[in-house]
Amino acid sequence: MDRAKELLLDKGITPSIHRLMILKYLADLKEHPTADNIYQSLVKKIPTLSKTTVYNTLKTFVDKGIIEAFSIANSEVRYEFNPSPHAHFKCKVCHRIYDIEKPVESLVNRIIEGHEVHEHHTNLIGICRECLKKREK
Amino acid sequence: MDRAKELLLDKGITPSIHRLMILKYLADLKEHPTADNIYQSLVKKIPTLSKTTVYNTLKTFVDKGIIEAFSIANSEVRYEFNPSPHAHFKCKVCHRIYDIEKPVESLVNRIIEGHEVHEHHTNLIGICRECLKKREK
DNA sequence: TTCTCTGCAAACGCTTTGCACGGAT
DNA sequence: ATCCGTGCAAAGCGTTTGCAGAGAA
Numbered sequence: 324m325d326r327a328k329e330l331l332l333d334k335g336i337t338p339s340i341h342r343l344m345i346l347k348y349l350a351d352l353k354e355h356p357t358a359d360n361i362y363q364s365l366v367k368k369i370p371t372l373s374k375t376t377v378y379n380t381l382k383t384f385v386d387k388g389i390i391e392a393f394s395i396a397n398s399e400v401r402y403e404f405n406p407s408p409h410a411h412f413k414c415k416v417c418h419r420i421y422d423i424e425k426p427v428e429s430l431v432n433r434i435i436e437g438h439e440v441h442e443h444h445t446n447l448i449g450i451c452r453e454c455l456k457k458r459e460k
Numbered sequence: 461m462d463r464a465k466e467l468l469l470d471k472g473i474t475p476s477i478h479r480l481m482i483l484k485y486l487a488d489l490k491e492h493p494t495a496d497n498i499y500q501s502l503v504k505k506i507p508t509l510s511k512t513t514v515y516n517t518l519k520t521f522v523d524k525g526i527i528e529a530f531s532i533a534n535s536e537v538r539y540e541f542n543p544s545p546h547a548h549f550k551c552k553v554c555h556r557i558y559d560i561e562k563p564v565e566s567l568v569n570r571i572i573e574g575h576e577v578h579e580h581h582t583n584l585i586g587i588c589r590e591c592l593k594k595r596e597k
Numbered sequence: 598t599t600c601t602c603t604g605c606a607a608a609c610g611c612t613t614t615g616c617a618c619g620g621a622t
Numbered sequence: 623a624t625c626c627g628t629g630c631a632a633a634g635c636g637t638t639t640g641c642a643g644a645g646a647a
Contacts, residue, residue, distance in 0.1 A: 337646095339602065359636080373604040378637065394531050395581075399636085412575050423573055430584060436560060437589030438549050444532075444583040447567060452574030476627060495612080510629040515612065517627095537611085 334387045341372065345380045346404070349390055355401040355411070355420050395420065395446045408443065414451035421451060471524045478509065482517045483541070486527055492538040492548070492557050532557065532583045545580065551588035558588060 327346045331338040344365055349356070356364070362377045381402055384390040394400050395413040401420065408429035412421040423445075430443045450458075464483045468475040481502055486493070493501070499514045518539055521527040531537050532550040538557065545566035549558040560582075567580045587595075 337602075341603080357636090371604080374636095375604055375638085376602080379603080382638095392533065394533070396529060396531065412572065412577070414575070415578070421573075421575065425572060435549065435562060435584065436558075437592070438551070438558065438584070438586055439588075439592060440549070440584045440586040441552070442583075442585040444581075444585075446579075446581040446583065447572065447575070447577045448579040448581075449575055449577040451576075455574070455576060474627075478628075508629080511611095512613085512629055513627080516629095519613095 330389065334389060336383060336387060341369065341376050342380050342383075344369065345377065346384065346389070349402060349404040352404075353422070355393075355403050357399050357401055361402070391442065393444055393446075396448055410445035410447060412447040412449070412451065414454055415448060416450055416454040419451060419453075423447065467526065471526060473520060473524060478506065478513050479517050479520075481506065482514065483521065483526070486539060486541040489541075490559070492530075492540050494536050494538055498539070528579060530581050530583075533585055547582035547584060549584040549586070549588065551591055552585060553587055553591040556588060560584065 325343075327343050327350065328338045331342060331346065336342065345361060348361060348365060354360075358374070358377050358381060361381075362372065362374050365377075366372045381390070381392070385392050385402075390402050390404050392400050392402055393411070395411060408427050408431070410423035410425065410427050412423050413419070414421075427443070427445050430440045433440050462480075464480050464487065465475045468479060468483065473479065482498060485498060485502060491497075495511070495514050495518060498518075499509065499511050502514075503509045518527070518529070522529050522539075527539050527541050529537050529539055530548070532548060545564050545568070547560035547562065547564050549560050550556070551558070564580070564582050567577045570577050
């Protein structure tokens, strides 16, 4: 069975080829792509793909709660599928984003100081191990 | 003595009127303004102020580590002075950003999975107590 | 037919850049 | 004379919107 297709049907979204491919791309990926990353990767397989469709699809997915949008520092918006409660680390030097395995106490679905929490993001910024190594040299 | 002026001199920044006013504005404020918020507030007192100067100044302050830039969801960049380790809560409905007093274990200056951490942001998203009240009615 | 997915092109909004003026040293 | 803070105007860039064509039901 096709889990991606089921997921979209469950949420009342027509499982078009474009939507399925964008969802699968996000689900398989360990990184956290920008809309442009997604477009650049998929346009190789679907030459007629447009950025508008990528934006439309991402917006639909976010609205339906299938994926989450987040951003760390500056303004680049990134997307991820099925976020388990983990932290993100962004390197100031190479701009890569790493997942941090150290578990984070999730506050999702809790009431904090009267506010109802739906999402919980822990973002770390600094210099990653790869870039630290390069500096030592 | 003028603490803002001292701070700028310590960091090797010429304490011009514009820079001092922007720094004081940030230091006194409990909220987390966007560049435009700062501009709109200060242009009333300094009619000749330009947005370019606000952006230039904020960039200088961020580069020198005097203030921090952060963003929660979407792409609006916000600034804050002297961030103690606290969390931010953003309401999906009214878009306000609240400081969360609940202390957060700061990972700043720690090495996490090999990465050197310089900043640590905890961002919560959901519906704030004010908007929850309105819904009950 | 009707609905909606798709995609081109234009618009939009925030931020950055180029460049020139002007004040301070 | 030089340095640099300032600010106008334009460019840049990611994202959204308007609208029309295509394809499915």
